[in-house]
Amino acid sequence: MDLPVLSRHGGRAISRFTSPRFLALAGTVVLWASAFPAIRVGVDGLGPAALSFLRLAIAAVALVAVAPFAHVRLPKPSDLPSIALCGLTGMTAYQILLNWGEIHVAAGTASLLIAAAPVFSILLGSAFLAEPLTRDIVIGSAVALAGTAVVTLANGVSGFTAASLVVVAAAVVQGVYHSATKPLLRRYTGLEVATYAMVAGTVFALPLVPATVRAATQAPTVALLSAVYLGLLPSALGFVIWGHAVARLPLAVSTAALYLVPPVALVVSFVWLGEVPHVVELLGGGVVVAGVTLINRRGRRPAAEAAAQPAVAAEPCADIARRSALRRLDRE
Template structure:
């Protein structure tokens, strides 16, 4: 693996994080014209229909894919789309959703036996302080229900992360594509229950340009392009080289929310967002360690020092 990204791959990593950051404003555009649960369902229909013929399942059993699909598709995106539809600003949603790092770490410690380093604990405490600050300000910059649903979405994302990690070394894009076969039916059933057949029929028979653009963007750019490129980069470079680019997602989300919808969070929410980003950076960016030059060149000494795992977007 190469230690540094080439200029071309650096550009690709930045483009992916821009696509992911702008994704939240695009969701807001879509849920303005289409029921959120229906939009989430259609997103996974398009992803699976377009990609499944070309991306192998790699023998991943359905008993593993179904829980991942439920946690990621129904939980994470179902809660997130509804949260934004209920008034959660897209920029703040992009930031609050990153609290999945906290949930992922706690779940990994509880269920996978992972250990916490002092630096990671410090980073998680900083991130949690930021989330608390945003939560206390939720009545001013966001709806309380929207904030709570976004935190629930983060917990579901963390659950899917832990379930995916239990699969071991499998193609990340294969997991994304084939788990996309799971959410459409339960999401559509929830849409029928809560959004009603009339709303669904109107959205499907009278599609708007905004809803069509949102669906295409979410399926093609945010999912297939984003995860396709991201997983390719993770195959070429150490995770600690690629993962820090994900820290661009919240700033891009805040910027696009401001440009597209004039979302201007209050000062406490902005401070909380800064703490979340700083905490994630402290907890997840690996600091390179230098080897003493006096170490003799034995086969063991020539082996690269193992890196601490880094959380990446999922």
């Protein structure tokens, strides 16, 4: 990221790093990093099913409330199957898998595993959307997947748990989500696609309502507050301020900043939960980030647009916000 420079705005010199766009970017990183320990707190008191439904429902209500003021359009009937796929994978399945995985996997470790999500997104895009595979993509994907394996087996084969694979599965369905949003983003804005997907994900999660009611009546207050926090802040507000940041910053700056999500998640998890990551986990996480960084080095314009994929390692809404910002810049 560039060194601080002074710019003139309204006759006053302000630091670039204290401008609203950089503060929005920093806020997004902290919000999405804090989601991992918040999930751990929520799932301990509510269970994965109830936490999944509450987070989706709260975020959906917040986005629907904003929709009239943001001029969000109704989707075309022909796009409903694609929207359903986005909601089922990127919202419902992602939440359930990640929440269940964090019962047995430390929050910081989960953030390192989810960091591999862009790899699956790019590979699926190549398989189903005819996107080219370059040498950097192939090598970067292999490096990132190797780092994922290191994190998963950090405690040795004897310490391996199926929960690690469940978190990796969450990264895979997130990759499906990112690929499925691409055609929709040619016709709708990022906020519109996020709203559609969140509402669809909540609909698919309706079978979880009975379990949610039972769990919520017995859950401690801290778990309920965690669900509200996750729905309103990392999911809803995080998307809004991320869109504000990427619309006003160079793509390379915003992408590079979101590589900070896993390390920040480790710090927040240590302060909040007292989790101390294994040294091997840290090394494996560094390998994952290195692989994703290599994938992001593509230099052509279409590749630069696809480079938005690595930034969604923490939360699914990042990808669609960035693509929307790119299209607005192109039209200008």
